[in-house]
Amino acid sequence: MARRMSKPSATPHAYRFGVDSGGTFTDICAMDERTGELSVWKVSSTPADASLGIVDAARSMHSILQERDETAPAVAFFGHGTTVGTNALIERRGAPTALITTHGFRDVLEIARQRRPELYSLQTVRPEPLVPRDLRFEVRERIQFDGSVLVALTEDEVMRLVPAIKISGVGAVAISFLFSFLNPAHERMVKQILERELPDLFVSASSDIVPEFREYERTSTVVMNSYLGPMMRSYIDRLQSALGEIAPSQIMITQSNGGLIGANxxxxxxxxxxxSGPSAGVMGALEISRRIDRPNIITFDMGGTSADVSVIRDFTPRYKPMADVDGFPIKIPMIDIHAVGAGGGSIARDDHGLMKVGPRSAGANPGPVCYGLGSLEPTVTDANVAIGVLNQ
Incomplete structure (x- = not known):
């Protein structure tokens, strides 16, 4: 008697997608919500537009699951960890940014805390501010230490800056006034005027991003937010549009503290x-440490562009209220991760007789010389191939 074949279920499997987009590779993992089964896939990243690599990975995984399950999978969750911001900062690929600040405080980014980062080093090189001095604008306004207004800001004072900002060619503006964390009225006024007069600009105010004291750290943080803003906003818009059919639910993105926020x-x-990407790696390592019952571990996450190190103690990542990323302070709560511009694709170069590696990376295209895609600049991966650590 012939054995009767059962028909595949018409009910689609619900999956949770997780994507890690790096400067060189994009990895995707799909977990079946019913069985807990994991499926993984890897594609090359697309440095010119990181969203293309993510969409390629998502579509590939969607096709794999559909072929296996004989029905289109339902994506119940789409989580995304990205190094787009990290790599843009390390490689200085953000938008030209202007800063508007209180009269007399345009140099706060360079004065900083008046501390040498390495007291006894003769070769210390401080990073150039993300906003050059000619793009730092001052307005006459002053909020006092108790939040009261000493010098009121007028609309004419703000309008005076609009033509200069317009012709400067910047793509973003950061606003940081003294004591705005106590009284944000002046910052909000400037933001409203700029959004009205220059609607194509990305504008962020320090009182929205980090309403806390310490003007240098607050200014550095809001400048970085604006510096990354246009690129990240465009990236997320393209990603949400392209993933609309595959992942109709809202895309969630990993924060620097290991939690999730909506794409908007x-x-x-x-x-x-x-x-984002490094913190997702630490959270993944935390889960592994729990499963193998190892409460104290060191995590090391090396990609094609950067290398990230962190510590987990008693099954708890180390957190800090502020971090230094490539020489710039960020006053945002985050996992304590040390990131440097040294990855598998980091390019070696001659710097006045000294060999330096990174922070520039060969990325996914053309990639290292051993990829055979036309690159002639040696990378860390090429060195490993040359000495036999890796097979070509």
């Missing part, structure tokens, strides 16, 4: 995602 929040506050 990430688009307006991209500074919260600067360590």
């Amino acid at each position: 929040v990430a688009a307006s506050q991209p500074v919260r995602t600067v360590l």
